[in-house]
Amino acid sequence: MPKLVVVYLSTSGNTKAMADAIVDGAVSRNIDAVAMNFHEAKIEDLKSADAIALGSSTFYYKMLPPMEKFIDSLSKANAKGKFGAAFGSYGWSGEAPGMIAEKMREIGMTVIDPVLRIQYQPTDKDLEECKRLGKDIANKMKKSG
Template sequence: MPKLAIVYLSTQGNTQMMAEAIAEGARERHVEVKVNNFHEWDPAEIEDYDAIAVGSSTFYYTMLDPIAKFIDRIIEVGVDGKIGAAFGSYGWSGEAPVKIAEKLRSAGVEVIDPVLRIQYTPTEKDLFECNRLGKDLAERVKNR
């Protein structure tokens, strides 16, 4: 069974809500999913996954520094050729998911476009879009 890693850093719980909805969508398409805050991940685990979705809140026009460092560590382990997605919540500007996608692409990850950016607390419609992203990731990784 294909495996999807969902890693996030959520300052107010909004990006976490997105991560959970992405996971639900992927599970509905019969993909094994591990979803956790980046603190609970060992970057070496990424080798065991076919796809990765990374999420962060936007802070001062970029992703939060701890998630940037985590991405650097998984890139060192090796992510080339994996399927990926970037997501995150924001209050004003929303650049974090774009920066995450750029960083993953530069490491050889096939990132699904568009990145998923949600302002403030996700609505029911927003969570539906997150669920759809999970399904898209699942279908993409299963059709490799």
């Protein structure tokens, strides 16, 4: 079964809610998907993944520094050529998801659209959008598998 690993950094749970909904969407398409906080994620989890979704909220016009460090470690996890997705909650400027996507492209990952940004706490409609992204990731993995 193709595997999706979703790693998030979330200070008050907004980006985490997005991560959980992305996993729900992927699981509904029979993908082995799991969400984990960035400090729980091990390089082995990433190595065995076929797709990696990364989420961070925006703080001071960028992603949170631990997520930046985490992405740098991705290049050691054979991420090149894998599918990637970027997402995050934001308040007013929302740079983090775009920056994550950019870093993923630099590593050589194939970034799936849309780069998903939700303002503050996701509504039910926002969570549906997150689920849709999870389903889209699943469909892409199945097609390429």
